[in-house]
Amino acid sequence: MQALLSFENAPPFAAPLRFFITAPLFALLAGLLLLIDGADLFASRWLPATLAATHLITIGFMLQVMLGALIQILPVVAGANLAQPLHVAAIVHPGLSGGTLLLAAGFYFGQPLLLEIGAGLLGISVLVFLLAAGRALFGVPSTSPTIRGLKLALFGLLTVVALGIVLALAMARGWALPLPELTDLHAGWGLAGWAGVLLAAVAYVVVPMFQLTPGYPARPGWLFPLLIIVLLLLWSLAVGLALPWLVRLAQVALALAGLAFAGLTLRLQGQRRRARADATYRYWQLGLVASIFALCMLLTAALAPKLAELPGWTLFFGILLLAGGFLPFIIGMLYKIVPFLAWLHLQNQGQGKLPAPNMNRILPDLAMQRQMQAWLLAVVLLLAAVVLPEWLARPAGLALMLASGGLAFNLLAALQRYRQHGAVIREKLAA
Amino acid sequence: MTTIRSLMTDDHRHCDDLFAVAEEAMADHKTSTAAAAFACFRQAMLAHFDAEEKTLFPTFEAKTGMSMGPTQVMRLEHAQMRTLLDEASAALAAGNADDYLGVAETLVIMMQQHNMKEENILYPMCDQHLPGELPAVLERLNSDLALA
Numbered sequence: 033m034q035a036l037l038s039f040e041n042a043p044p045f046a047a048p049l050r051f052f053i054t055a056p057l058f059a060l061l062a063g064l065l066l067l068i069d070g071a072d073l074f075a076s077r078w079l080p081a082t083l084a085a086t087h088l089i090t091i092g093f094m095l096q097v098m099l100g101a102l103i104q105i106l107p108v109v110a111g112a113n114l115a116q117p118l119h120v121a122a123i124v125h126p127g128l129s130g131g132t133l134l135l136a137a138g139f140y141f142g143q144p145l146l147l148e149i150g151a152g153l154l155g156i157s158v159l160v161f162l163l164a165a166g167r168a169l170f171g172v173p174s175t176s177p178t179i180r181g182l183k184l185a186l187f188g189l190l191t192v193v194a195l196g197i198v199l200a201l202a203m204a205r206g207w208a209l210p211l212p213e214l215t216d217l218h219a220g221w222g223l224a225g226w227a228g229v230l231l232a233a234v235a236y237v238v239v240p241m242f243q244l245t246p247g248y249p250a251r252p253g254w255l256f257p258l259l260i261i262v263l264l265l266l267w268s269l270a271v272g273l274a275l276p277w278l279v280r281l282a283q284v285a286l287a288l289a290g291l292a293f294a295g296l297t298l299r300l301q302g303q304r305r306r307a308r309a310d311a312t313y314r315y316w317q318l319g320l321v322a323s324i325f326a327l328c329m330l331l332t333a334a335l336a337p338k339l340a341e342l343p344g345w346t347l348f349f350g351i352l353l354l355a356g357g358f359l360p361f362i363i364g365m366l367y368k369i370v371p372f373l374a375w376l377h378l379q380n381q382g383q384g385k386l387p388a389p390n391m392n393r394i395l396p397d398l399a400m401q402r403q404m405q406a407w408l409l410a411v412v413l414l415l416a417a418v419v420l421p422e423w424l425a426r427p428a429g430l431a432l433m434l435a436s437g438g439l440a441f442n443l444l445a446a447l448q449r450y451r452q453h454g455a456v457i458r459e460k461l462a463a
Numbered sequence: 464m465t466t467i468r469s470l471m472t473d474d475h476r477h478c479d480d481l482f483a484v485a486e487e488a489m490a491d492h493k494t495s496t497a498a499a500a501f502a503c504f505r506q507a508m509l510a511h512f513d514a515e516e517k518t519l520f521p522t523f524e525a526k527t528g529m530s531m532g533p534t535q536v537m538r539l540e541h542a543q544m545r546t547l548l549d550e551a552s553a554a555l556a557a558g559n560a561d562d563y564l565g566v567a568e569t570l571v572i573m574m575q576q577h578n579m580k581e582e583n584i585l586y587p588m589c590d591q592h593l594p595g596e597l598p599a600v601l602e603r604l605n606s607d608l609a610l611a
Contacts, residue, residue: 100518144535176583241575305479306571307487308564372572377544387550392565 042107043117045377045450050125051100052366053443057358058092058132058146059436061149062411065140071421084140086140089354090222091154092132097105097362098230099124101369102182109237110179112168120164121219135200144204158193177253181233184257188264190224195221200353201311213271223285225264227358229257231292234365241295242312242368243304249298259289261382283334287360294320311400315364318408322356323432344418351414355432365438370443371395381457389453393448403438410435465601467519467526467593471511473576474608478507482574483484486567489560495523497563498555505548508574512541523589533585540577547573 062085066073076082103121104303106112114120135150166186170376174180195218202209236248248461263282270278298320301313329349333340340346378388415429481504488497520534547570553563593600 237508237579241572241579244483244575300498305483307483307490310568371570375569384542384546387546390550390565391563391568392561396561397564 036349043103043114043121047117047121048100048104048373049370050121051103051128052370053440053447054125054129055093055096055100055391056436056440056443058088058096060433060440061136063429063434063436064090064431066432067426068428068429069114069425071417071425074344074347074418074421076351076419080139080142081346082347084352086350087135087139088133089359091135094227094354094358094362095158096128096463099128100167101234101365102161102230104369104373105234106165106168106182108171109234109377110182112165112172114168116164119158124157124161127153127160131157131189138200139205140233143460145157147204148181148198151197155193155197176236177248177250177257178233179235180254181229181257182242184227184261185230185233187219187261188229191264192222192226193303206418208293210271210274210406212281217268217271218436220267220283220286220402221264223353223358224260224290228290229260230356231257231361235297238365238368239300243301243316244306245304248300252292252296256289256293262287263289271331271416275419281335282336283330287327287331287334291324291331294323294327298324307310310397311404312364312368314401314404315367315407318404318411319357319360319364322352322360322411325360326353326357328389348415351411355414356411363404363407366439367395367400367441368445374446378450378453381454383461385457386457386460388457389449394449394453395442396411399442399445403442406431406435466586466587466601467589467604469583470601470604471515471519471586472578472582474507474511475515475582478511478574481507482567482571484499486564489567492560494555494560496560501551501555505552508544508548508608510608512545513610516541516605518600518607519589522593522596523585526592526596533573533580533588537577537581537585540558540573542576544570544573 065081065085065088074083077086100121103114103117106114115275131150131153133150134146134153138145138147138150141442164238169183169186171178174183192338198209198262199211199214199218201207202211210452216403236253238295263286266340267279267282267286270276298318301316301320304313326349329345329352333345333349371394374394375388375391382388410428410431413424413431417424417428481500485497485500486506488494488500516538522535524530524534547566549569551563551566554560554566590597
């Protein structure tokens with residue numbers, strides 16, 4: 033309980049920060065891939081370059097930030113202290129970054145060996161994280177929907193990675209497996225079971241905190257993560273038994289659950305008591321609206337499977353959900369977490385004798401708003417490029433690079449200011 | 464039935480509302496309205512801290528013998544928030560909107576995570592450990608908070 037009450041148990045800034053700073057570079061790389069390969073990336077979701085770009089975004093960006101953020105917030109929101117946060121970060125971060133690069137290269141250059149090494153490295157890194165986080169988290173009783181949600185999300189992570197390794201080995205060694213069905217299931221576990229459940233668990237805490245909204249209602253809050261996991265188990269069973277109608281039923285239910293969560297969050301944000309629409313709020317609005325459209329597409333395709341066979345349908349859905357939905361939530365939260373942590377650590381360094389610069393001085397709102405406009409442009413161009421790839425694929429890649437580079441620049445500038453202020457504080461304390 | 468948790472949680476919401484009024488006025492560039500609203504908010508926050516530090520925490524500590532535990536962490540965070548309240552007042556007095564919004568942002572996160580710990584852990588502990596003292600403690604807390 034003491035852990036929950038104190039920030040003293042929070043890990044050093046260096047533990048989460050390395051993940052946050054590296055993540056945008058992977059989105060930058062995905063943009064570069066698009067700039068180089070152009071329209072080819074939009075021909076099918078199964079192309080080597082498309083698979084490479086997808087994993088640069090999902091593992092290189094999303095998983096990267098999520099693991100870094102969990103190392104930071106597990107002690108604060110769940111009272112779960114990782115034994116050695118810096119050691120865990122020092123193993124997981126390079127493993128995750130290197131593994132993502134190798135996996136992406138394996139896809140892109142069609143090198144089975146790189147695929148295997150990349151998948152293996154990712155598996156080991158995630159396992160190290162799961163052992164460290166699981167040991168801390170499963171020792172804590174599930175006294176809130178957030179704690180229960182976090183536990184279920186870790187189960188989702190284990191499953192998506194296990195499926196991913198099986199798929200990578202199947203591709204590399206030519207195993208006879210139903211690849212399309214397993215790939216959809218892998219994506220379902222990754223996006224709903226891991227990212228979606230984690231997002232909900234964290235949203236229960238941060239949406240009221242950042243925007244001063246009413247809290248999420250308790251009963252649905254407890255049920256949502258569990259429902260998602262049960263539906264994914266049902267989907268897995270349906271794949272195992274080769275029952276396509278059951279797969280579709282699970283997808284319909286997942287889409288409806290996701291829509292209910294997004295709709296509720298949108299409504300809560302409409303009741304927020306803060307007047308100012310800052311970058312985090314705008315990013316959440318973008319993420320919610322894009323997710324709602326994406327989930328409607330999932331619902332439609334599950335009810336009328338012929339639609340999903342339309343050219344570009346799945347790509348449009350994926351871009352809408354990732355670049356329009358998940359990444360904006362993540363970037364929006366980074367824009368609060370990084371400056372707040374910088375303030376907190378500077379405040380502690382000042383030992384109550386020297387004031388820390390406020391959050392806007394570490395990361396000005398204008399810089400975030402500009403980067404967000406670049407991101408919005410990238411999302412629109414990426415979606416339009418599905419329809420007009422010959423014309424728009426390369427501009428979309430350039431826009432993605434610009435927006436990701438802007439994020440990297442903003443985070444690095446915040447880090448730079450943090451270091452400068454830290455040096456001044458140390459100098460003054462020593463004097 | 465009124466509990467320590469419900470009384471003090473309601474007061475947190477009351478403080479949040481006052482904060483929101485000040486921020487809204489600032490966003491509308493009504494500087495003097497914002498300064499007045501912020502002064503109300505600050506007074507309510509300080510009364511809340513005082514009620515806890517003079518009434519609730521000492522009673523809890525005397526009853527449980529835990530004086531270096533959660534209450535100590537809460538006192539430290541109160542000190543950090545008092546500094547932020549002063550910084551925000553200074554920024555308002557100087558008419559510096561950017562600085563005010565930056566401090567306000569920091570204050571909101573500090574305040575909300577602090578409230579979350581109190582509402583989910585410390586207040587329930589108080590209700591659990593102080594059943595006999597409850598009527599007297601509630602009465603004193605009510606009069607402390609009314610000073611705002």
